[in-house]
Amino acid sequence: MTETHTFLDQLTSLLGEHGLVRKPDAMARYIRDWAGDTLGTPLAVARPANTEEVAEVVKRCYEQGIAMTPQGGHSGLVAGALPDANGQELVISLERLNSVRAIDPVNFTITVDAGCILENVKLAAFDHDCDFPLSLGAQGSCQIGGNIATNAGGLNVLRYGMMRELVLGLEVVLPDGRVWESLNALHKDNRGYDLQQLFLGSEGTLGIVTGAVLKLATRPTQNRTALLGLPSVQAVIDLYGLARRECCDLLTAFELIPRRCIELAIEATSELRDPMEDAYPWYVLMEVAATGPVDLGSMLEALLETGMARELVLDGALASSDTQSAQLWQFRESMLEGQRRRGEHLRTDISVPISAIPDFVARASEVVMAASPACEIIAYGHVGDGNLHFNILPPTTVADSDKKAHLHDLEELLFEVLDDFHGSISAEHGIGRTKQAPYLARLSPIEREMVSGVKALFDPKGLMNPGRILPAGPPQQAKAMINIP
Template sequence: MSIQEVSMTTTFLDELTALLGERGLLRDPDAMARYVSDWAGDRLGMPLAVARPATTAEVAEVVRCCHQHGVGMTPQGGHSGLVAGALPAADGQELVISLERLDRVRDIDPVNFTMTVDAGCILENVKQAAAEHDCDFPLSLGAQGSCQIGGNIATNAGGLNVLRYGMMRELVLGLEVVLPDGRVWEGLDALHKDNRGYDLQQLFLGSEGTLGIVTGAVLKLSPRPTQSRTALLGLPSVQAVIDLYGQARRDCCDLLTAFELIPRRCIELAMEATPELRDPMDDSYPWYVLMEVAATGPIDLGELLEQLLESGMERELVLDGALASSDTQSAQLWQFRESMLEGQRRRGEHLRTDISVPISAIADFVSQASDVVMAASPQCEIIAYGHIGDGNLHFNILPPTTLADADKKAHLHELEERLFEVLDRFKGSISAEHGIGRTKQAPYLARLSPLERELVAGIKTLFDPKGLMNAGRILPTE
């Protein structure tokens, strides 16, 4: 850094300190440590500083200051992203803007089925606040105890209940956004229907913090379910899972909240990770479905599930099943879904993917992709699970145990490329719910048409002509 640059940086940081106070601006490397890595342990470099504004007005002031001084910004939520989109750049020149102090529930209107929240609210707290008004905010993620609403919006989060309630995009009615020059776009309407011209809010949903910083949102609530039933079923094939899904959508009358595909290997991984888990059925089956139905009123969900199970068995789609008859039993069944993730983590470095194909193509895709991957690496282990109703698979790969640690990354990268080639034949997506960030940028760009790239870059330039806001995510900086 030149003397002139150092002096400019000092001026900039002094301005921020004056604005936010000592508590609002962290410059000490120890204090900044928890802002530089995410859930997966990814880490690129230290930021210039970490700003912790406490209000929308403070966020706007910080952004205006960055805009004026030409300082790059990394908006940051709960560090649970999976594509390194919210990590400060390696060059040490970016200011992290953490939303963690914007954590107020501003308003709950249970009659309108809406709540207005700060972007830094933790998802679990939002769900809890809704529940206190007999409402439900249905977004449901593994990271809900730490992820923030602003991050959910920036990444258009998905999760377990998309099947019934949609992605984050369908759960947001209004937004308040600080644009890259510090101006505030006021779009905090609590209207269920509004067709006034272009729907600007849609652009921010899923833009991964590259077009502005979401500071507030109006969320759409549902009535809180008063009952739910869970079942774990054993099935002979992925095709049987797909066929059962079509039947479940009909027989369960839109009351289906989850329909998760789980391979036998994941049941084993779950039992490894949580030894008190016992094999859920007498026999083992190649594929399992963990499904849940929920209702807010007087419907006999147990009977619905039993009827589905019965006709599924008649059609030889279902081989066996465990129906939870209490909340405890239900929690035990969900324990398999959670422990299998822990089981994977314990295997160390492995390939995590997040892909989607049409539901009707899932069986063929799993078969062809497995053939290609096993041909390329006969000793690897494939673990394909996912949200069937969304066509969303986490087709993950554990590398051969015999492979040296140093070679794993390159080997897995090679397998990912083969996998994505199969995916292209199915017109699938390389990122169904995690986004692009930095991690998925190369395969994203490789598949982006010149026309689409032009439009995406045009939108970025329209909102952020100086290229300061979360630069290098989605599109590279140039």
């Protein structure tokens, strides 16, 4: 106990009074994520102000054997940034590393601190007539470091790729406190192994990202948004194929929304009204964007005409201004809040090949409904990436104390169907704590060896975000995959 106090007093001397949070009430906002989940209270919350301070904090933790939880905007959905229940983890919040370091609009790159909020990076890029195209519902709170650690995806993946494709350089504090500086702004670089990519999606288990060079795109000068009513998931996928071909690669978003989500959005936001006269079983929210003299309006109208002639599209609302476009996007945002208000439910983040989505939705719905006829399925997602949130609300008759077990059983059934489709149990949120068991169960022996070998190389003491992705504790030294004498 005294040793811990001395350690924390030394951290206060290093970081200043505001740099180390120790009082339980002041720590409250660091222990709860967007979904409202909490696990426990940390040892303390360190708030270093620069890379050197992050490195010094990490070095001291490494020497003392103290576990660390890197934390960004705590919008992650797999409990990766939540300190565990035993009170022994030090949360290292990146929130004070929030400066844009440089922007090069000719090279189309921006160099930022990892604690920059995504929205602010997008605004900084706009100021230079560029766009940082990562776009997601949590962009007002999530940080670039969190986006890198989770390899975030979002709404525009089908055009710009995931975070993995948007990072050119990194600065990382390794688990022993050394700083790996690799802030390259090179669009092409083929020198040996791509170490950088190991940190994309590593969920804070290999080191703390403190800075990054990000790739920018041109800022679209015009966009068009449409919310369409469709008869079936097959029609959604057929329309998607048509849109990819007819919209000259200018398609930036293609979101699947079931009728129930439109209702949930209206429940959550009182200003929202039903977007069309009639209700349809499925909706698509799509957007096209361009820089330069392209007639997006005519392009979208032609697509919809073809879609209606083929009976894929039954009705639609086209935005003719930015305000109308924002109103259509409001459905996508409010439906998440509507769902959250329904209380405990199964959240999934899965992917299958795009062409398999109709069969998958049908089969998975059949299996889940057979096991729990009174549950409610809410399947929506970034369908242009094959990514579905196949979420399940438990039957109202299930007692609160039994909900977790009920939803767990349904998740297992759902994942079994997913295996038949060779899908992924995590398309974008990562593994964290909540998906660890199904992730480990699906790793082949050769994959286990490689994964634990990577962890052992970077974090032999197992102190960096323990218990996320892999079980807590020092990783087993991986046996050499290639037997070098």
